[in-house]
Amino acid sequence: MCKRSAIMHTKTSMNTLVALLASVTTTTWISYDVILKTSICNKTRNGDQQRPKKRPREKTVHIGMSNRNIVTFSSTTYLYEQNTPKFPQKFIDDVRPIVSIDTALAEQSTLATLNAFHHARSFLMAALDQDQEQLATWLWTQKQHDITSREAKLLNMMKFILINFVDNCTATPISILNNTSTARKDYERTWWVRRVVPLFQTFGNQTGLLNFDWCECETTHHALEEMDLTIWEKGSSRFADGLGYDWNANERLVMEGSCGQHRESVSKTVDDSIKQLSSMIAMLKGIANIHLNARFDTMLRTKIFGVQSIKTSIVLSEVQFDENAKFSYRQVRKAEIPTSYKQRNKWLRVFELLAYLFVALDDQVVNMKQLDDEEDGAVNIPPQDTVRHKCLSV
Structure with missing residues (x-):
């Protein structure tokens, strides 16, 4: 920029400033x-x-x-979206050659996954219309006919979760027991065990798609991912607040409880978000390591899931390979767990999240069968199309 242009630019900027100041009447x-x-x-x-x-x-x-x-x-x-996993921009920039991070939550205002289960959606809306005192009895008197086994699993999941919800709603508040309104304990594990664990344990029980270990579970694939190949020494152990294993005993869902119900430590959320992403990538690598001869295009459809609890919110994320044999992370669903009966409509988004996970895992059953067939040689795969060729040559 020439000197004359610079002077004119500065004058223009100052004129803009003066005009802004003149508009302030206080x-x-x-x-x-x-x-x-x-x-x-x-x-x-x-x-x-x-x-x-x-x-x-x-x-x-x-x-x-x-x-x-x-x-x-x-x-x-x-x-901005509150109570979500948090990644500093510098971290996103640093890991971009390895993983792309999409923190924009997918559009979920329409509850598209839940709405695809017409009977379950109608059942849930009717349940949320019940009085608290009547809900437990009402739930188990409802009979559904002519529904698929898939939808029946979702319906049973709803019944058990809502029963637990009613039970929690009838609990005597701690503030009353302590005869004080200021006593508010916010233990991370209390919220995790009381509100988050029952959701996903019931999910696993009713769908048969996940088995869980809870609280300080050692992840297998993290140590294997950090294996020093020059001396064949495993890496350090890592622990998660929850681990979900699929029908083949693969680590498929990793969970982190970042805080209690009321207060968030942002630095702890950041640490847990980064840790969880690393664990998800390690778990996906673990599946790839035992399917090196499978078709890479089949591996592209393989997903690993993560759930992070931040205050009363839970966020579901997933990791996949992309076309360049790098990793792709995105947040797919978020819900707020209701803690009182007047908040019961929040169950719509909770069950949208669970329905999404249900459908995604159900699809993974077919995907894993195909990977196994290709790895075992039941399906002929050209060498240039294999996971081994696409990933190890990157």
Whole structure:
């Protein structure tokens, strides 16, 4: 930029600043330095591109109060999904050559998976319309006819989970037992065991697709992934808050409880998010390691799942290979676990999450059968199409 152009650009920026100041009718002061820097820094040179996913800072205004405190006003672009797994941008950039991370939750406002189970959806809506005192009796007097075995499993899952919900709703609050309204314990394990574990244990019991170990479970594939191939020494052990094993005893779902019901430590959430992603990748590698002769296109459809609990929210994520033999992570469903009967409509999104996991795992049964057939030689696979060729040559 020439000197004359630079002078004109600065004047334009100052005129914009003056106009903004003139629009303020209160006696408060505005942070000149922040506004001027924001105005100038968000201009791009010809041919330059702004960094992706950078929030437009010009949509934030800082107002100084008479006591010299700063009040910030920001636009709706600063809305964000709360209580989700958290990955620092630097981490996302650092691991991009290995894994792509998509933290934008998939559109779930339509409850598409749950709505595909018409009988189960109707049953759930009717159940949520019951009074608390009547729900338990009502649940077990309902008979469903002419439904598939798949939908029957989902219905039974709903019944057992809602029974547990009613039981929790009748519990006497700890604050009453302690004769104080300020006693609020927030133990991470209490929330995990009382509210999260029953959901997924019932899921496994009723679908037959997962068996679980709970609380400080050692993951097998993490140590194998860190194997030092020069001396054949296994890596360090890693533990998870929950592990789900599929019908072939493969580690298929890894779970982390990052905090209790009321308070979140963001640094703990970040650590658990990164740890869980690493575990999911190790688990997918574990399946690939025993299917090196299978077709890579079949391996592309293989999924590993993760559940992270953050306050009252649970987030379901999945990891797959991509076409370049790298890894792809995305968050697919989020739900908030209801803790009182008046919150019972939150079960719609909880069962949407569970229905999604149910369908996805059911599809994996077929996928794993195909992988096994290809690995065992029952299906002829050209060498250039195998997992061995696609992954080991990357």
